[in-house]
Amino acid sequence: MSMNTPSGTLAATDAQKTALRRALRITASEKWDLNRRFPVVMSRASGAHVWDVNGKQYVDFTSCSGAAPLGAGYEPVLAHVATEMRRTGGILPGPLSVHRVELAERLAEIFPVAQRSVFFRTGSCATTAAVRLARAHTGVNLVLTSGYHGWHDWHLQDRPAMGLPRRDPDSVEFRYDLDLLEKVASAQRVAAVIITPEVNFFPAEYHRRLQTLVHQHGALLILDEVMTGFRYALGGYHTAVGLTPDLITLSKGLANGMALSAVAGRADVLNATEKTYLGNTYQREVTPFAAALSTLDALRDGTALARMRQVGEQLINGLNEVFVGQQVEAWAFAWPTMFDVMFADAELGHAFFQEMWSRGFLMQYGGRFMPSAALSDADVRAAIEAAGQALPAALARVDSTGSDPDPVAAAVRFAGDHFVATPDSVRLWFTAPSRP
Numbered sequence: 001m002s003m004n005t006p007s008g009t010l011a012a013t014d015a016q017k018t019a020l021r022r023a024l025r026i027t028a029s030e031k032w033d034l035n036r037r038f039p040v041v042m043s044r045a046s047g048a049h050v051w052d053v054n055g056k057q058y059v060d061f062t063s064c065s066g067a068a069p070l071g072a073g074y075e076p077v078l079a080h081v082a083t084e085m086r087r088t089g090g091i092l093p094g095p096l097s098v099h100r101v102e103l104a105e106r107l108a109e110i111f112p113v114a115q116r117s118v119f120f121r122t123g124s125c126a127t128t129a130a131v132r133l134a135r136a137h138t139g140v141n142l143v144l145t146s147g148y149h150g151w152h153d154w155h156l157q158d159r160p161a162m163g164l165p166r167r168d169p170d171s172v173e174f175r176y177d178l179d180l181l182e183k184v185a186s187a188q189r190v191a192a193v194i195i196t197p198e199v200n201f202f203p204a205e206y207h208r209r210l211q212t213l214v215h216q217h218g219a220l221l222i223l224d225e226v227m228t229g230f231r232y233a234l235g236g237y238h239t240a241v242g243l244t245p246d247l248i249t250l251s252k253g254l255a256n257g258m259a260l261s262a263v264a265g266r267a268d269v270l271n272a273t274e275k276t277y278l279g280n281t282y283q284r285e286v287t288p289f290a291a292a293l294s295t296l297d298a299l300r301d302g303t304a305l306a307r308m309r310q311v312g313e314q315l316i317n318g319l320n321e322v323f324v325g326q327q328v329e330a331w332a333f334a335w336p337t338m339f340d341v342m343f344a345d346a347e348l349g350h351a352f353f354q355e356m357w358s359r360g361f362l363m364q365y366g367g368r369f370m371p372s373a374a375l376s377d378a379d380v381r382a383a384i385e386a387a388g389q390a391l392p393a394a395l396a397r398v399d400s401t402g403s404d405p406d407p408v409a410a411a412v413r414f415a416g417d418h419f420v421a422t423p424d425s426v427r428l429w430f431t432a433p434s435r436p
Helices: 014-026 030-034 075-088 098-110 123-138 178-187 204-216 236-241 267-274 287-299 303-325 346-358 377-397 407-418 423-429
Strands: 042-046 049-052 057-060 116-120 143-146 171-173 192-195 220-224 247-250 261-265 330-333 340-343
Touching: 014 030, 057 377, 075 287, 098 116, 098 261, 098 287, 116 123, 116 267, 123 143, 123 192, 123 220, 123 247, 123 261, 123 267, 143 178, 178 204, 192 204, 204 220, 204 236, 220 236, 236 247, 261 267, 287 303, 303 330, 303 377, 330 346, 340 346, 340 407, 346 377, 346 407, 407 423
Parallel strands: 143 171, 143 192, 192 220, 220 247
Antiparallel strands: 042 049, 049 057, 116 261, 247 261, 330 340
């Protein structure tokens, strides 16, 4: 059982080993669930803390992959969900509930582009639905895409090793390269361009230029705000930087841990639901909508987002002090509520975060840091102190001599590995982070 878990870091007990063997035998993917992720079977969570089957406590710096910005088990959300579970049983016979209608109205207040909204369970469902709506509205199949949009077949064209290549020949990656986008859109009509804003690598001006180019070619702009919608700013990334996408997709943080996603945007584009079918059984659920309404209540005044930003700034500054103090070419950088950590030597980066797991701090190399509002100052101080111990332990395991110290070169490699951008597009738009 190879789990990329170095001896001396995560010292698995017999109970943990047994739990991992059970998981691998019956449900877990070694590649996707364990390899360079957290080789831990978890049992419970509260706020920013989680416990494994042995009772060991960890601090979560991912907000459960962004799903729980208020922290796990935020009491007002739990109370509303419990009330609706008792009142309705959690699901109704038909797909229309007062909760769904109210949530669509609330999204229209928060996101000015959200004239109408339709709901699903996952971000993958939302992006797939947005692409289908764009095709149905325009009568054109070709869609250009950049960034991660989930696991469905229309996507991942640039990652043939993940499945059958060319499974959707009308979905074409432009790899964040505006010249490539222009070339393809000039040669044939495009239904839509869907892009995930990689805000730590591509600035607002990039996205404004992208929007101009997309609309010049008569295509729809779909902004995949599954990650940024409730984490970059109230009203999402597009509102903060002055974009007017035709559709947006939302999910992470919408219902603070419950499965819910949305496609929102122009009414005429959303009305393409009349030309296709996007129904699903669990639109009848009440509890995710209840969770979302209480989550939006908590996010409304900006206090939670301000706390996430404060924690992110503390982590960025503290990690960079550790990197500089130990003369390691690594950078924590960019938007504090969803920042990246990049090493000149990626293997050292992986080893560093494995050492952090063993010390009780859940963070992953190549995975975005998404601190929750539930993190305390003591959590942050403890993490920075642990980083000071984890880095020399990682250096003892990895020979990183000869690594290119140029942060732009590191950014090219990082982008290529994690969200598929051309080297030229990264070099053109990326601003190297400053050192403390």
